[in-house]
Amino acid sequence: MVSAAMAKQPLEFILEELEQADGLEALQRASEQIRDHYGIDHVVYHWVDSAGDQYGCGTYSDAWRERYLEQNYLRVDPVIVGCFQRFHPVDWKRLDWSSKAARAFQAEAIAYGVGNQGFSVPIRGPNGQFALFTISHSCNDDTWANWTETHRRDLILIAHDFNQKALELEPDRTPEQSQALSPREVDAMTLLAMGYSRAQVADTLSISEHTLRVYIESARFKLGALNTTHAVARAMSRGLIVV
Amino acid sequence: MVSAAMAKQPLEFILEELEQADGLEALQRASEQIRDHYGIDHVVYHWVDSAGDQYGCGTYSDAWRERYLEQNYLRVDPVIVGCFQRFHPVDWKRLDWSSKAARAFQAEAIAYGVGNQGFSVPIRGPNGQFALFTISHSCNDDTWANWTETHRRDLILIAHDFNQKALELEPDRTPEQSQALSPREVDAMTLLAMGYSRAQVADTLSISEHTLRVYIESARFKLGALNTTHAVARAMSRGLIVV
DNA sequence: TTTCTCCTCCCCAAAAATGGTGAGGTCGCA
DNA sequence: TGCGACCTCACCATTTTTGGGGAGGAGAAA
Known part of the structure; x- marks a missing residue:
């Protein structure tokens, strides 16, 4: 040495x-x-x-x-x-x-x-x-x-x-920057990642469960995800939500 | 300065x-x-x-x-x-x-x-x-x-x-070293995070869907998660799986 | 002003996930 | 040798999620 x-x-x-x-x-x-x-x-x-x-x-x-x-x-x-x-x-x-x-x-x-x-x-x-x-x-x-x-x-x-x-x-x-989520979509994804059911999320956000579904679906679409779990995983790994 | x-x-x-x-x-x-x-x-x-x-x-x-x-x-x-x-x-x-x-x-x-x-x-x-x-x-x-x-x-x-x-x-x-997941549990969580449905995951791992459920449940238990999405989110944020 | 995205709400039927319980095998560690 | 952790399989009924429609209002951008 x-x-x-x-x-x-x-x-x-x-x-x-x-x-x-x-x-x-x-x-x-x-x-x-x-x-x-x-x-x-x-x-x-x-x-x-x-x-x-x-x-x-x-x-x-x-x-x-x-x-x-x-x-x-x-x-x-x-x-x-x-x-x-x-x-x-x-x-x-x-x-x-x-x-x-x-x-x-x-x-x-x-x-x-x-x-x-x-x-x-x-x-x-x-x-x-x-x-x-x-x-x-x-x-x-x-x-x-x-x-x-x-x-x-x-x-x-x-x-x-x-x-x-x-x-x-x-x-x-260094992967592609993905499309951002709208505030409500972020809320929805975040709460779902925290383990809330759709009913609970809707309740927490004070919106109808139907409305919530629209957010989840549009987030899923934006993230190119196949289902809710996938969407949450993608949102997390892209840093769009923090849990 | x-x-x-x-x-x-x-x-x-x-x-x-x-x-x-x-x-x-x-x-x-x-x-x-x-x-x-x-x-x-x-x-x-x-x-x-x-x-x-x-x-x-x-x-x-x-x-x-x-x-x-x-x-x-x-x-x-x-x-x-x-x-x-x-x-x-x-x-x-x-x-x-x-x-x-x-x-x-x-x-x-x-x-x-x-x-x-x-x-x-x-x-x-x-x-x-x-x-x-x-x-x-x-x-x-x-x-x-x-x-x-x-x-x-x-x-x-x-x-x-x-x-x-x-x-x-x-x-x-520096939170409790979260309990590690077993290899099969890691597999299951990883595939779920990739958007596979339970049926697809079971198929991919060549096990019955029933068996798969046991893994998901035990992973959920170990992670203190309320549902599958929560378990995947926790596994990700604890670095137990990488997607 | 038009156009866009975002937020909000609703119905229905099919598919998927969940909760609880039980059981048999292997393998490594003490 | 026995304990514990892991892997594998099964049934039941119930709850939750999903997919595909349609629709109006607010606010920002072009």
Whole structure:
């Protein structure tokens, strides 16, 4: 690992490199540069799509990448599972590795060259979008604790910019803005999402149930939804209602 | 506004102050310190609960705060609405202020002392948790553009630490880890959220509709939901399913 | 002024969802 | 080995939701 004195400089440089990345290959190179600048084993950006699709970019070996996809480790990997429930960047040591599947996964990961130490920054967007920026290394606990403490802030910023760039370069992942709902439609969807029946919603809004139905139907139409549950789900995932 | 030379120093100091905050009052003071350090008009942290409850902390006047709550501006405020749809920190100028309600809101906000410029950092957590860290100021566009460009990274880090601290101090807001759903329950909820009817879901999962009902009911029970739509909404807002 | 969207109300019949109860199997953990 | 969690299937009657009609008034935009 590079000395602390050297390690302090790269941030500006890295962020600028990232800004200039003009394609997914450039992003791949950026992850390698980050790895080299900091003198750590691995730098990885991992995107998990709302549909469960994933996109990865980083310095893990192809073998591991393939193995990961093939075994569908997405649902096993304690880093994913744990970070998905957390707010803040986390050291891998603080995750839950107790289950049998997690231990097996860990052993295999290390065999494939992933470091025994790791630090992951969760990143979230609207519509449940989720990504992880991870660094991994092989060293003892104290060394790692010092290093992460020193570079925590750098990593947050890099994670941020990395994610921003990845999104720019793959605009498919920022879905279309959908047609807005009228105020009454929003009311209706919101109350339905809160578990009210149509009768209750109509009562709450002081309108007839027939009128309410018109709103639900028009919301369903605007959202391209097949039924009420679908409409509510879409309204939520598009941020049109907050529950 | 403070000179650039002075403005560069405060970051470390601010972050340390934040680390040491030991109560919500301290957090309030921290926001005032940040404001003074950077010489801007306002610094605000705004939390929006999954239930629509809010918690605010910052330098806006009490009058504006009350007005905001009383008028339920949460659903009007283009900063909230816009940031809720975005990934990245955003300058208020880039938000959509075109609707009549938004313009009225803007005029009123300025009358209550909110600056004409603003920059907000959206922060997200698991289970649909959402917060904004905002700074606001009164100045012309160029000055503001320069300032935000210079301090963008600082703001991201401060936003991050501020949010972390706010969560530490108010653990109520990291809600009960909702009971996880079983794989089949997740399947069922996911397909329902995609608009499938019960019959279609049962067919897709190759199980009888009766069996499917058991999943839906047990998911509903685990989620404390009143009906299927409610269960899907809760599963979504808790991040248990992604659609 | 015309045109548009939004809000409000009504009927009927068919389809879907719900509530309650019961039962048998597998699998992992303690 | 036993407990608990999960997956699978079934029947009943009742309540709720849905689909397809039609219609008038208010207010904003063009």
